Amino acid sequence: xxxxxxxxxxxxxxxxxxxxxxxxxxxxxxxxxxxxxxxxxxxxxxxxxxxxxxxxxxxxxxxxxxxxxxxxxxxxxxxxxxxxxxxxxxxxxxxxxxxxxxxxxxxxxxxxxxxxxxxxxxxxxxxxxxxxxxxxxxxxxxxxxxxxxxxxxxxxxxxxxxxxxxxxxxxxxxxxxxxxxxxxxxxxxxxxxxxxxxxxxxxxxxxxxxxxxxxxxxxxxxxxxxxxxxxxxxxxxxxxxxxxxxxxxxxxxxxxxxxxxxxxxxxxxxxxxxxxxxxxxxxxxxxxxxxxxxxxxxxxxxxxxxxxxxxxxxxxxxxxxxxxxxxxxxxxxxxxxxxxxxxxxxxxxxxxxxxxxxxxxxxxxxxxxxxxxxxxxxxxxxxxxxxxxxxxxxxxxxxxxxxxxxxxxxxxxxxxxxxxxxxxxxxxxxxxxxxxxxxxxxxxxxxxxxxxxxxxxxxxxxxxxxxxxxxxxxxxxxxxxxxxxxxxxxxxxxxxxxxxxxxxxxxxxxxxxxxxxxxxxxxxxxxxxxxxxxxxxxxxxxxxxxxxxxxxxxx
Amino acid sequence: xxxxxxxxxxxxxxxxxxxxxxxxxxxxxxxxxxxxxxxxxxxxxxxxxxxxxxxxxxxxxxxxxxxxxxxxxxxxxxxxxxxxxxxxxxxxxxxxxxxxxxxxxxxxxxxxxxxxxxxxxxxxxxxxxxxxxxxxxxxxxxxxxxxxxxxxxxxxxxxxxxxxxxxxxxxxxxxxxxxxxxxxxxxxxxxxxxxxxxxxxxxxxxxxxxxxxxxxxxxxxxxxxxxxxxxxxxxxxxxxxxxxxxxxxxxxxxxxxxxxxxxxxxxxxxxxxxxxxxxxxxxxxxxxxxxxxxxxxxxxxxxxxxxxxxxxxxxxxxxxxxxxxxxxxxxx
Numbered sequence: 001x002x003x004x005x006x007x008x009x010x011x012x013x014x015x016x017x018x019x020x021x022x023x024x025x026x027x028x029x030x031x032x033x034x035x036x037x038x039x040x041x042x043x044x045x046x047x048x049x050x051x052x053x054x055x056x057x058x059x060x061x062x063x064x065x066x067x068x069x070x071x072x073x074x075x076x077x078x079x080x081x082x083x084x085x086x087x088x089x090x091x092x093x094x095x096x097x098x099x100x101x102x103x104x105x106x107x108x109x110x111x112x113x114x115x116x117x118x119x120x121x122x123x124x125x126x127x128x129x130x131x132x133x134x135x136x137x138x139x140x141x142x143x144x145x146x147x148x149x150x151x152x153x154x155x156x157x158x159x160x161x162x163x164x165x166x167x168x169x170x171x172x173x174x175x176x177x178x179x180x181x182x183x184x185x186x187x188x189x190x191x192x193x194x195x196x197x198x199x200x201x202x203x204x205x206x207x208x209x210x211x212x213x214x215x216x217x218x219x220x221x222x223x224x225x226x227x228x229x230x231x232x233x234x235x236x237x238x239x240x241x242x243x244x245x246x247x248x249x250x251x252x253x254x255x256x257x258x259x260x261x262x263x264x265x266x267x268x269x270x271x272x273x274x275x276x277x278x279x280x281x282x283x284x285x286x287x288x289x290x291x292x293x294x295x296x297x298x299x300x301x302x303x304x305x306x307x308x309x310x311x312x313x314x315x316x317x318x319x320x321x322x323x324x325x326x327x328x329x330x331x332x333x334x335x336x337x338x339x340x341x342x343x344x345x346x347x348x349x350x351x352x353x354x355x356x357x358x359x360x361x362x363x364x365x366x367x368x369x370x371x372x373x374x375x376x377x378x379x380x381x382x383x384x385x386x387x388x389x390x391x392x393x394x395x396x397x398x399x400x401x402x403x404x405x406x407x408x409x410x411x412x413x414x415x416x417x418x419x420x421x422x423x424x425x426x427x428x429x430x431x432x433x434x435x436x437x438x439x440x441x442x443x444x445x446x447x448x449x450x451x452x453x454x455x456x457x458x459x460x461x462x463x464x465x466x467x468x469x470x471x472x473x474x475x476x477x478x479x480x481x482x483x484x485x486x487x488x489x490x491x492x493x494x495x496x497x498x499x500x501x502x503x504x505x506x507x508x509x510x511x512x513x514x515x516x517x518x519x520x521x522x523x524x525x526x527x528x529x530x531x532x533x534x535x536x537x538x539x540x541x542x543x544x545x546x547x548x549x550x551x552x553x554x555x
Numbered sequence: 556x557x558x559x560x561x562x563x564x565x566x567x568x569x570x571x572x573x574x575x576x577x578x579x580x581x582x583x584x585x586x587x588x589x590x591x592x593x594x595x596x597x598x599x600x601x602x603x604x605x606x607x608x609x610x611x612x613x614x615x616x617x618x619x620x621x622x623x624x625x626x627x628x629x630x631x632x633x634x635x636x637x638x639x640x641x642x643x644x645x646x647x648x649x650x651x652x653x654x655x656x657x658x659x660x661x662x663x664x665x666x667x668x669x670x671x672x673x674x675x676x677x678x679x680x681x682x683x684x685x686x687x688x689x690x691x692x693x694x695x696x697x698x699x700x701x702x703x704x705x706x707x708x709x710x711x712x713x714x715x716x717x718x719x720x721x722x723x724x725x726x727x728x729x730x731x732x733x734x735x736x737x738x739x740x741x742x743x744x745x746x747x748x749x750x751x752x753x754x755x756x757x758x759x760x761x762x763x764x765x766x767x768x769x770x771x772x773x774x775x776x777x778x779x780x781x782x783x784x785x786x787x788x789x790x791x792x793x794x795x796x797x798x799x800x801x802x803x804x805x806x807x808x809x810x811x812x813x814x815x816x817x818x819x820x821x822x823x824x825x826x827x828x829x830x831x832x833x834x835x836x837x838x839x840x841x842x843x844x845x846x847x848x849x850x851x852x853x854x855x856x857x858x859x860x861x862x863x864x865x866x867x868x869x870x871x872x873x874x875x876x877x878x879x880x881x882x883x884x885x886x887x
Contacts, residue, residue, distance in 0.1 A: 064882040130756070131748070132763040145764075153749055234713045234752050234887060247614045248720060248878040250642050396618050403622035410626055423626055505611040506619060510581075513588070521587045521610060526753040526775065530589075 029376075032367040035360065036379040039386060039438050042397030043263055046389070049256030057245055057254035065241060073238040076159055076230070077223045083163040084219045088170025089212055091308060093200065096178035099293035100304040107175075108547055110308060111168050113315040114491075115542035117499045117519070118165035119228030120535055123528055124319040125161050126152055126232055158233040162223055164315035169222075170215030172492065173447055176484050177211035178204065180454070196294060210453055214446030217270065218492075221388035221442060224262060228501075238262055239390045252396070259393045266388040270381050275374075320539065326532035334533050342534065343541055346498050346514040350542075352429075353436040354494040358486060360437060361444035365452045384442035391439070391502030398435045399506055402426050432507045439503055440496055444489035451485025495542045515541065580818045582608040583616045585634040586805055590839050597834055598825060604818060613639040620648045625812045630819035633675075635805040636717045638724070640672040641871020649808035652820055660827035660845045664866045665804050674804030674867065675826050676835055677842035679860070680722055681800050682791040683776055684768045685761050694791045697726065697801070700768065701741020709745040710757050710766035714881040717874075718754075718772060722801045723881060724873035728865060729798055732880060739884040750887050755779055762786040777840035777853060792860035799863040803870065804844065 094100070095107040113121070127133055129152040139147045150156070181204060189199045205212075227239045238258065246255035296304055368380050386394055406423035413421035425431045455478060463477050501516050508517070515538040522531035584591050588610050595606040611619070613634045620627055620643075632649065634640055643649050649671040657666070657673050665674030682694055700709055712719060726735045747766035751757040754775035761769045762783075776790055792800050807826070809819045825831050832843040837851040849855060 060879050060882065064879070126752075126756070130760075131765040132756070132759040137763070151749070153751075231715075232752050234715075234750055236887060240715070244715065244878065247612075248715065248717070249875045252618065392612075392615055395615060396622075399619060400622045403619075403624070403626070407624060407626055423623075423628075426623065426626075427628070502615070506615050508609070510607045510609055517610070518588075521589055524612070525587055525590075526755050527778075 026371065028367040028370040031363060032371070032376060032379050032383075035364060036383045038434075039383045039441065041401050042394055042438055043382075043385060043389070045397040045400050046256045046393060047260040047263065049253045050260055052253050053257065054245075054251045054254040057249050057251040058257070060249075061241060061245065061254065061258075065236070065244070069236055069238050069241045072155060072236055073224065076155060076162070076235070076237060077220050079155075079159040080162045080166065080223045081216050081220045083159065084167040084170050085212060085216045087163065087311065088167040088172075088215060089174045089205070089208075091167070091311065092171050092174035092178055093204070094304050094308060096175045097200075097204070097294055098296050098300075098304065100296045100301050102305040102308070103293075106305070106308040106312065109312055109316075110171055111491075111546060112312070112543065113165055114168040114172070114495050115498075115539045115546065116165060116316065116319055117228070117516075117535070117538075118162055118222075118226065119232050119523075120323070120519075120531075121165045121315070121319050122158065122161035122229040122232040123523075124322045125157060127322065127528070128318070129157075153233050153235075155233075155235050158230050158235040161229055161233070162226065164311075165229075166219045166222055167311075167315070169218045169492070170212060172488055173211040173215040173450065174208055176447065176488055177208035177450070180484055181207050210450040211447070213273065214450050217273070218387070218443060218446055220269075221266060224266060224388050225390045227390055227392070242390055242393060246393075255393065256396075259389060263385055263389060267381060267385060270385075271378060274377050274381060320536075323532040323536050323539070326529040327536045330530050330533055334530060339534075339537060342513060342515045342518055343537055345512055346516065346538065347541055349429075349432070349436075349504075349514065350494045350497040353433055353440065353497040354490045356433055357437055357440050357493045358444045358448070358489045361441055361448050361489060362482075362486070364441070364445060365448045368449070369452055380445070384445050386438040387440065387442035389439075391500065392506075394439055395435065395503045395506040398431075398438060398503070399426075402431050402434075402507075427507075427509045429509065432504070432509075432512075435503045435507050436497055436500070439500070440493050443492045443496055447485045447488040447492070448482070451482050451488075455481055491546050494545060498538055498542050577603065577605060578815070578818055579605045579607060580630050580815055580822050581628045582606060582631045582633055582807075582822075583620065583629045583810075584608050584610050585613040585616055585639065586610075591633065593838055594826070594831060594835050597831065598822060601825075601830075602821075604822070606822070613643075617643050617646065617648060620810060621646065627810060627812050628814065629810050630813040630815045631807055631822060632810055633805070633807040635678075635803075636721060636870075637674070637804050637806070637867035638717055638721055638871040638874040640667070640804075640806055640808060641868050641874075643808065644669065644671040645871075648811055650811045650813070650816070652809050652823070654820060654824055656824045657827055660824075662844065662846060664864050665802075665844050666806070667808070667868055668866065672806050672808035673823060673827065674806040674844045676805050676832075676839070677844055677862075678718075678803045678805065679773045679800050679842065679862070680718055680770060680803065681773060681860075682768060682793050683758055683761055683771050683788055684791055685764060685766075686787045686789050688764065688767045691789070691791055694768070694793065696794045696797065697722070697770065698730075698738050699793075700745065700770070701738045703741075703745070705745040705768065707745065707747050708767040709742060710747055710760050710769040711742060711750045711886070712754055712757050712769075712771070713750040713752060714878070714886040716753075718803065719770075720874050720877045720881070721803050721867075721870035722770070723877040724870045725801050725863060725865065727873050727876055727880065728869045732876065736880050736884055739881055739886055743884055743886050758788060759786075762788045773854070773857060774840035777857075781853075790857050792858065794863070795861050798865070799861040802842075802862045802867070804867055805841070806844075 091110050095103055095110065128135055129149055130136065136149050139149070185203050185207065186199050189203045194202060225239065227243060230237050230240060242255045242258045245251050245258060364380060364383060368376055402425045406426050409424045410421050413419060459477065460473060463473050468476065499516055501520050504514060504516055505520060515534045518534035519531045591608070595608065599605060616632065620629060620632065632643055644667055651670040653670060661673045665677065666672065684694060714720065723735060723739060726738060748760065751760065754771040757769050758771055758776060758779055760766055773790060776788065780786065780788065794800060807823055809816060809823065813819050826835060827845055829845060829848050832845045832848040836843045840851065840854055842850050842854065
């Protein structure tokens with residue numbers, strides 16, 4: 001059987017009982033709870049704005065802009081989630097299960113758009129397809145001045161850019177699911193007379209559901225939090241409203257209230273989704289090694305590489321080509337030794353963050369495995385909400401407690417020792433990494449949680465009956481099985497941290513400029529040509545680890 | 556493993572924090588690194604004073620200052636747009652500075668009446684037009700662009716950009732809300748296409764004939780024409796019979812809890828001096844604030860014009876009203 005329901009273990013009731021399991025204090029519960037509190041602080045700081053409503057700003061927004069913002073946001077999120085879900089799953093199926101010319105190349109290269117920030121893809125699309133772009137200009141020259149392309153600066157354009165930039169989240173997770181899925185279920189299906197397509201729809205796809213859902217959840221959260229891309233297309237969403245309240249109407253309370261609504265919305269959706277598959281258990285059926293691929297023949301043999309090639313071209317080759325073209329133009333003027341420093345800091349930050357966040361997410365996923373129950377689920381959901389909050393708002397929510405702690409510390413040092421102390425947290429890497437943890441925990445958690453679902457309780461029991469202790473169980477059974485999920489999590493966090501801007505800008509120590517902040521300096525003044533150079537550097541720096549790690553997990 | 560990671564992180568953080576030696580001024584800057592670093596480097600060369608700075612957008616920088624309170628390391632806050640400086644002053648983040656040098660170097664309309672911030676360069680927002688399709692004599696004022704004769708011929712940048720918010724704020728100061736709303740509605744009705752995300756794209760659309768006329772900052776025009784000198788684009792100075800061209804500033808103020816207040820004031824005074832003014836304005840093709848200093852030759856070539864003499868602080872005061880007005884008028 002592919003997926004079957006198990007009765008849920010009831011969580012002990014009562015606040016105190018929550019930390020106890022069979023009378024003993026549960027370390028897992030304590031850990032989950034502590035982590036949730038840590039991550040919750042910034043979110044609560046943001047949500048505390050609900051206590052001080054700014055009625056005037058609210059009324060204005062509600063009367064004039066909110067209905068449209070909400071409609072745009074829902075349309076965009078739905079559109080991008082569905083499109084990225086289908087595209088990512090389809091491509092993952094092709095490269096993981098089927099065989100066709102070029103499969104090996106596409107299997108890793110289709111991941112490459114991950115290293116491109118979505119707003120860069122967006123800007124390149126606008127540059128190419130707007131009225132003044134080369135394509136429209138050529139068409140006008142050939143066919144007369146009346147010829148018009150459909151307007152790219154629109155919701156459709158923004159959805160296209162986000163889909164092309166975000167589908168790799170689904171692709172990466174779904175591909176891992178298909179690769180590690182046991183072949184036996186499909187064989188059983190075929191023996192029962194299912195066609196190849198039915199086998200995909202009725203067996204492989206449901207089996208991969210936790211991974212696909214995890215990927216789509218990441219895509220949806222990223223879309224909800226996106227500001228840069230929609231700004232390029234001047235397409236107003238909920239995030240736009242948040243920034244408008246803050247930057248233009250100078251009402252941080254109103255901005256934070258809007259952000260709290262967004263958090264609440266995401267929480268409810270994710271929680272419902274969680275409840276929907278709460279009863280499901282996913283276990284691999286049969287060995288996955290030594291599998292054979294479905295060799296495509298006839299039309300499919302030609303169409304598959306064409307399709308993969310088309311996606312790769314639009315999502316990666318064209319934007320990168322444009323970036324390279326621009327970068328070459330400014331390289332002589334801008335490229336200097338400082339780039340090594342930008343590169344070094346970006347890699348260092350991304351590497352440290354990927355390690356720390358993946359380790360934390362792994363512990364969190366284990367905590368959930370050890371302590372099933374609605375409350376734990378809710379807390380884990382809460383701990384991974386940071387990803388859906390617009391970066392700059394989250395940066396504030398993180399910075400306020402950091403500054404508060406420093407003030408407390410400095411005050412204490414002054415009183416106890418009578419000496420002037422400097423801030424302990426603000427402007428340190430520790431603060432920066434904690435902020436990344438809050439933002440990107442979800443990114444590492446989704447693939448790990450999905451991977452952990454594959455390790456069945458009966459496997460644990462079998463291992464224990466063979467005399468393995470907990471540590472051996474983890475080392476010899478779990479870790480090998482989790483390796484793919486860990487690698488996926490690390491890739492995603494690594495690349496995301498490299499691209500991240502608002503938190504890096506706000507929390508970096510003096511002089512800690514990275515490739516991403518360099519891109520910010522240029523794009524904020526509209527100097528896209530000069531932003532291309534750091535963007536290309538970021539791409540190259542992000543690609544090497546991605547390709548290396550992919551190769552390692554490739555069978 | 557975790558504690559080892561943690562301790563190595565702390566060690567690393569300690570290793571990268573700079574050693575204190577010599578005088579140092581700390582700046583939070585919303586003016587970009589590439590526009591401000593050459594100026595700071597020149598100051599360090601001239602005085603030996605080190606400048607440490609961090610860049611971000613105005614909003615986050617102000618929140619950071621606020622959160623840090625008395626513990627902030629920042630001595631100086633540098634931003635673009637008077638509205639942001641006005642807001643920073645309103646929130647008590649800046650301290651008044653009594654400096655005869657600043658008062659003589661910076662004209663009264665380009666600094667805070669309460670001396671909490673000072674303009675350092677002037678940015679003019681003016682009309683650009685397609686020279687193949689529009690004659691300069693067809694143009695007159697910002698208000699005239701709302702006339703139906705421009706229907707389907709106007710391009711604008713998004714109302715989310717502070718430059719347009721300041722322009723509309725100044726119109727409110729002059730005409731009141733009701734009339735300004737009619738003007739903005741007129742602009743929206745005349746749009747040839749949806750508003751653009753940046754000035755450069757908007758100007759390229761004017762040059763390509765998607766529309767005939769637009770409103771933009773002069774330095775974007777300067778940068779674009781440097782790259783593509785053959786574009787059929789020109790600047791027009793509007794409202795010369797009336798209140799003058801709308802100008803904004805980039806500027807700075809000394810933070811309320813500055814550790815090195817004297818050093819921050821000296822830096823600010825130097826930035827307004829002829830030595831620095833050329834450098835400060837030239838790197839971004841802006842106009843100097845100091846009336847004794849001439850603009851760079853490339854900038855001077857765009858001709859002389861009458862500026863709107865109203866104090867730029869007004870833009871800050873009326874910014875929220877302007878944003879709401881533009882929302883009501885359907886200006887995206």
